[in-house]
Every structure is written in C-alpha cells, then in structure tokens.
Amino acid sequence: xxxxxxxxxxGIVGLSTAWGLLKRGLRVTVLDGDDGSFRASRxxxxxxxxxxxxxxxxxxxxxxxxxxxAWADFANELGDAxxxxxxxxxxxxxxxxxxxxxxxxTVAQYEILKEKLDGxxxxxxxxxxxxxxxEPAIGPRVVGxxxxxxxxxxxxLKLLRGLADDVRRLGGVILNGKTVTDVDxxxxxxxxxxxxxxxxxRKVVLSAGLGAVTLGPMMGFKAPIRPQRGQVLITEKLPKxxxxxxxxxxxxxxxxxxxxxxxxxxxxxxxxxxxxxxxLASEAIAAFPALAKAQLVRSWGALRILSPDxxxxxxxxxTMPGAYLVTCxxxxxxxxxxxxxxxxxxxxxxxxxxxxxxxxxxxxVS
Amino acid sequence: xxxxxxxxxxxxxxxxxxxxxxxxxxxLPRGENLAxxxxxxxxxxxxxxxxxxxxxxxxxxxxxCYDCLVEIDGMxxxxxxxxxxxxxxxxxxxxxxxxxx
Numbered sequence: 401x402x403x404x405x406x407x408x409x410x411g412i413v414g415l416s417t418a419w420g421l422l423k424r425g426l427r428v429t430v431l432d433g434d435d436g437s438f439r440a441s442r443x444x445x446x447x448x449x450x451x452x453x454x455x456x457x458x459x460x461x462x463x464x465x466x467x468x469x470a471w472a473d474f475a476n477e478l479g480d481a482x483x484x485x486x487x488x489x490x491x492x493x494x495x496x497x498x499x500x501x502x503x504x505x506t507v508a509q510y511e512i513l514k515e516k517l518d519g520x521x522x523x524x525x526x527x528x529x530x531x532x533x534x535e536p537a538i539g540p541r542v543v544g545x546x547x548x549x550x551x552x553x554x555x556x557l558k559l560l561r562g563l564a565d566d567v568r569r570l571g572g573v574i575l576n577g578k579t580v581t582d583v584d585x586x587x588x589x590x591x592x593x594x595x596x597x598x599x600x601x602r603k604v605v606l607s608a609g610l611g612a613v614t615l616g617p618m619m620g621f622k623a624p625i626r627p628q629r630g631q632v633l634i635t636e637k638l639p640k641x642x643x644x645x646x647x648x649x650x651x652x653x654x655x656x657x658x659x660x661x662x663x664x665x666x667x668x669x670x671x672x673x674x675x676x677x678x679x680l681a682s683e684a685i686a687a688f689p690a691l692a693k694a695q696l697v698r699s700w701g702a703l704r705i706l707s708p709d710x711x712x713x714x715x716x717x718x719t720m721p722g723a724y725l726v727t728c729x730x731x732x733x734x735x736x737x738x739x740x741x742x743x744x745x746x747x748x749x750x751x752x753x754x755x756x757x758x759x760x761x762x763x764x765v766s
Numbered sequence: 767x768x769x770x771x772x773x774x775x776x777x778x779x780x781x782x783x784x785x786x787x788x789x790x791x792x793x794l795p796r797g798e799n800l801a802x803x804x805x806x807x808x809x810x811x812x813x814x815x816x817x818x819x820x821x822x823x824x825x826x827x828x829x830x831c832y833d834c835l836v837e838i839d840g841m842x843x844x845x846x847x848x849x850x851x852x853x854x855x856x857x858x859x860x861x862x863x864x865x866x867x
Binding site for chain 2 (some may be wrong): 636638
C-alpha cells in the first residue's frame with residue numbers, strides 16, 4: 401500500500417494535517433502510537449489561544465491569530481461531517497492578575513506586540529469591578545484581567561474523536577498501536593514499525609510529539625524539543641460559574657471545570673504530585689472562591705512538547721527531501737491552521753503560508 | 767415516594783435514625799451506606815444534573831461515577847461514599863444555577 405503521505409503521530413497535530421491533505425484528494429496513512437505513548441492530545445487544556453503568544457516573534461502571534469480566525473469554519477465543517485460538536489466557544493479569554501504590577505507589566509508587553517501587529521491585537525484591561533460584571537464569581541484577590549477577544553476554548557477530546565472519525569470517513573487510514581522504529585528513503589519512504597510492518601509513502605510528516613526526539617535526528621532534523629509537565633484538575637459538573645476561559649480555570653461545555661496547569665521540567669514523568677495539585681487548587685480558589693466547595697473528580701499530568709523558544713517547528717528534512725517535521729506546543733490552537741493552510745506548505749503550492757521563521761535554522765549553532 | 771421497591775435490606779436493622787432528604791424525614795439504618803439506604807427508602811432520582819437537568823441516581827456504588835451526588839451542609843458529596851448518620855440534612859444539588867455556587 402502506497403500513500404501520498406504517511407503521518408507519524410495520530411494526535412491532534414497529525415490528524416489535523418491528515419484531514420487537510422485528505423480534503424485535497426491526497427491518500428493519507430496515519431500511524432498512531434499506543435496507550436503507553438505520551439499523548440498530549442488527550443491531556444491538554446483545550447484553549448484556542450492568542451494572547452501572550454509570540455511576544456518575541458510576532459509571526460507566531462499572527463499564525464495563532466490566523467488559526468483562531470479559521471477555527472469556527474473548521475469546527476463547523478467537522479461538525480457537519482461527523483455530527484460531533486467540538487464545543488468551540490470564542491467569546492474571548494482572560495489573563496487573570498493578582499497584582500497591579502504584573503497586570504501593568506503584561507499590558508506594557510502587549511502594547512509592544514500590538515504595534516508590531518499593526519494594531520490587530522484586540523484586548524482590553526478590566527479592573528476588578530469591570531471584571532466582576534463579566535464574571536460574578538471572581539474572587540476579591542483578583543485585581544483585574546486582560547480580556548483578549550481573539551481567545552476561546554474547545555473540547556479537545558471531542559476534537560480528537562471528530563478528527564479521527566472524519567479522517568476515516570474521507571478515506572484516510574489510521575493504524576493504531578504502531579511504534580515507528582526506522583524511516584528510510586529510496587524512491588519512496590519506507591517506514592518500519594516494531595511489529596514488523598512497513599508503510600510506503602511519497603512523503604512523510606513527523607508529528608509524533610515527543611516521539612520526534614528519537615525519530616527526528618534519524619530523519620535529518622535537529623528536533624530540539626523537550627517535555628514540560630502540566631498537571632490539571634477536573635471538578636464535578638457545576639451550574640454555570642465561569643463565563644470565559646483563563647489559564648487558571650475554564651468551564652467546559654459539559655459543566656465540569658478544568659483547573660490548570662503546572663509548568664514543570666521533570667523529563668518524561670507524567671505523574672501528578674500533591675504539591676502540584678494543591679498549588680493549582682489554591683490558585684483556582686483565589687480566582688473563584690466558590691470552587692472551594694467543588695468536588696474534584698479527576699486529576700492527571702500530561703507532557704507539553706516545547707521547542708527551546710516555545711515556537712512551532714515546520715521544517716523539511718535537508719537529508720530526506722519530502723520528509724517534514726511538524727511539531728508545536730499548541731496543537732489545539734493551531735489545529736485549524738494545520739487543517740486548512742499547512743497542506744499548501746507541504747504541497748508547495750502558491751498559497752503556501754510563509755513559515756520561514758519556524759524552520760530549524762533558528763537553532764543553528766553560533 | 768414508596769412504590770414497588772427493587773431494593774431491600776439483606777439484614778434488616780433495628781437501629782434507625784432520622785435523616786432529612788429534600789425536606790422529608792426518612793428513617794434510615796444507622797451506619798449503612800447512604801446511597802444504598804436511600805435506594806431502599808425509595809429515593810429516586812437523587813438529583814438533576816446542573817447542565818441539562820437530567821435525573822441521576824447511583825450507578826457504580828463504588829465511588830467512581832459521581833452520579834449519586836447529594837448535597838450535605840452545602841457540599842456536594844458522593845452518597846455511596848458516606849454512612850448514614852443521625853440528623854443528616856441532605857438536599858438535592860439543584861439544576862441550572864439553583865445552587866449557591
């Protein structure tokens with residue numbers, strides 16, 4: 401079986417890309433890992449988020465904005481095709497602050513970025529009282545918030561399910577339980593798996609999250625990515641308490657409140673810790689005091705996929721032309737861009753987005 | 767509330783205590799599993815969900831499903847994880863914003 405594309409990695413990044421390629425009539429095979437894999441797509445916070453991204457690289461802010469702007473159409477298309485609502489809400493999101501100093505410092509940074517973006521950075525600063533009108537459950541210790549109107553959130557598990565369904569519906573093949581051990585290229589790419597199977601394709605996309613640490617160098621990439629743990633908490637389903645999402649807490653379409661997230665450099669360890677969860681709970685209660693009475697039903701840890709500067713990497717292999725590394729921290733935010741615009745870059749069409757600043761050239765040894 | 771009950775006590779207790787559930791007084795066996803005792807007493811549903819208002823009651827009886835939730839002293843609790851105590855004041859977690867959260 402020969403595909404136009406083999407996608408190594410069946411998470412949100414791989415499936416969004418596969419979906420976009422299938423929509424262009426290409427034949428795609430997705431190789432997904434197993435339950436022992438580190439799967440950020442199943443453990444993330446579900447934000448479709450613009451603010452605070454690309455403070456040092458406006459092109460990243462723009463790329464996030466491009467994706468956020470395309471998300472509604474993407475969600476509708478997926479919903480119409482699969483009957484699955486992915487719970488998208490894009491009514492803005494908050495950066496909550498507990499001190500005037502941190503609020504002012506962040507606003508100063510946003511102003512610099514806003515100028516670099518020619519003013520396209522629609523945010524407003526809400527003092528405590530203004531925020532309380534928007535969020536009646538907000539706590540007295542929150543001095544204010546930055547409300548960014550391009551922010552929102554979705555249900556990442558429903559997105560994953562919807563994408564997997566629609567990739568199959570469009571004729572894509574998803575192979576689960578595959579561990580890729582080797583990739584080589586003669587006329588075609590040959591991808592070898594630990595179970596002895598081989599997949600042949602014209603092109604390859606490596607979107608295996610942390611799997612790229614080992615597979616990347618094999619395919620000619622630098623792939624300087626590392627794990628960063630995020631622990632999260634989930635409450636019982638509650639009546640409407642939180643209107644808009646923030647990095648501290650968001651109420652999902654089903655009523656539960658997701659509380660996040662730690663940022664920990666602990667290697668490939670996705671366990672939860674008592675200090676980690678206690679810290680999250682106390683911050684969430686400071687933001688929304690009513691959460692002190694909420695019951696917690698789940699907690700978990702998941703590993704972010706971070707490059708040294710936090711930006712995505714889009715790179716064609718210098719040693720294996722036709723192999724592409726596609727990896728990022730924000731697979732949910734960028735899902736729409738990966739579905740709708742990345743295929744043009746992979747196919748090298750005139751409509752290809754300019755992703756030059758996201759190449760691995762930026763990691764060149766000086 | 768009592769109709770034909772599918773649940774009964776295996777070993778009927780002689781030591782019953784008064785428990786309030788949604789304004790009604792029930793005599794329940796002291797120390798018994800609260801979810802089980804409420805089922806024997808014919809309580810159903812235990813609550814309505816906060817988002818859609820759908821009725822819910824015990825499902826797993828082992829602390830995993832969070833469907834047997836009741837409200838005690840303003841806290842949502844899993845009935846299957848509690849024992850019957852004297853003078854328990856139980857309310858249904860109300861649907862659609864009825865709760866003070």
